[in-house]
Amino acid sequence: MLVRTNEHLIDIHLTGPAERKAEALMALSSFGYEEKSETGIPWRDAFPAEFLENEAGICLKVTRERKKLSQTALAHMTGIPQPHISGMESGRRPIGKKSASLLGEALGVNYRVFL
Numbered sequence: 001m002l003v004r005t006n007e008h009l010i011d012i013h014l015t016g017p018a019e020r021k022a023e024a025l026m027a028l029s030s031f032g033y034e035e036k037s038e039t040g041i042p043w044r045d046a047f048p049a050e051f052l053e054n055e056a057g058i059c060l061k062v063t064r065e066r067k068k069l070s071q072t073a074l075a076h077m078t079g080i081p082q083p084h085i086s087g088m089e090s091g092r093r094p095i096g097k098k099s100a101s102l103l104g105e106a107l108g109v110n111y112r113v114f115l
Helices: 018-029 055-066 071-078 082-090 097-107
Strands: none
Touching: 055 082, 055 097, 071 082, 071 097
16 A cells, blocks of 8 residues: 655556566555556546537637637737637637737647647
């Protein structure tokens, strides 16, 4: 059992022969390490398919809303027409590199999240 201490903890991911797993775990447990189980699901499986078809648009909408900006305000900041921003958020319009760059700068995030 892992004892809580003030020491900084790390995760170690290992690759090796399956038949020696028990031996490796036993050796590492003598140093205070324990096996963690991965019970989570891949993040993409947690979202409905319609979100996954428009990841960039969802990122744009959520980022804009977190900054408490309307589409009109963002349009004024970027020079991108408001109907285009609406289309990007809904997935009806692609977000090109130039627009992503303008949006990223205006919203204070890396433009690549919109591509």
